[in-house]
Amino acid sequence: MPQLVFPSALYKKSYLEALKDFHLEGRNLEWSVELLSNDFSPLLTRFRQDALGLDLAPDHVPQIRFWLVEEDEYLGRVSLRSPLTRLQRLRGGNIGYEVAPQHRRRGFGHLLLGEGLKLALESRIRRPLVTCDKNNLVSRHIIEKAGGEFDASLANTQFPTERHYWFDLGESKSINHD
Numbered sequence: 001m002p003q004l005v006f007p008s009a010l011y012k013k014s015y016l017e018a019l020k021d022f023h024l025e026g027r028n029l030e031w032s033v034e035l036l037s038n039d040f041s042p043l044l045t046r047f048r049q050d051a052l053g054l055d056l057a058p059d060h061v062p063q064i065r066f067w068l069v070e071e072d073e074y075l076g077r078v079s080l081r082s083p084l085t086r087l088q089r090l091r092g093g094n095i096g097y098e099v100a101p102q103h104r105r106r107g108f109g110h111l112l113l114g115e116g117l118k119l120a121l122e123s124r125i126r127r128p129l130v131t132c133d134k135n136n137l138v139s140r141h142i143i144e145k146a147g148g149e150f151d152a153s154l155a156n157t158q159f160p161t162e163r164h165y166w167f168d169l170g171e172s173k174s175i176n177h178d
Helices: 007-025 033-038 040-053 086-090 108-122 139-143
Strands: 003-007 062-071 073-081 095-099 127-134 162-166
Touching: 003 033, 003 040, 007 033, 007 086, 040 062, 062 086, 062 108, 086 162, 095 127, 108 139, 127 139, 139 162
Parallel strands: none
Antiparallel strands: 003 062, 062 073, 073 095, 127 162
């Protein structure tokens, strides 16, 4: 049964396999598979610092990450960011999620977004923003099925392919991630 955990060296091998696949897609290029193979601690340290809001890059805010794992296998991650900077309103939003390429098309995207919405609600973020690339039809479907309301007013020239979705998480809302 998949579960959310804090990033951990217990999942190093499968995380690095996923990172190789993300690199082939042109994603997560800030992390070197080769360097992390030798020393995984910089990644975990950076993630802890991000969660605590320490030594953040300009235009970044505290971000907590959870990994979706099953046994010793990394399946994906969900992140919660708050408050948003102007830049993160344009690209990134409050909730980010990604599924390891080798684990896609198994419902994990729906699960991760649903968990992200629960985290937002627990963190008292009543109107979280989720963004995705307009060409990522799978993510668009996941976001729209979960109740995301498209906001064309946030379209901009800096990130012209980014789509913006708001969620209304009033106290009595249930979260659908099926």
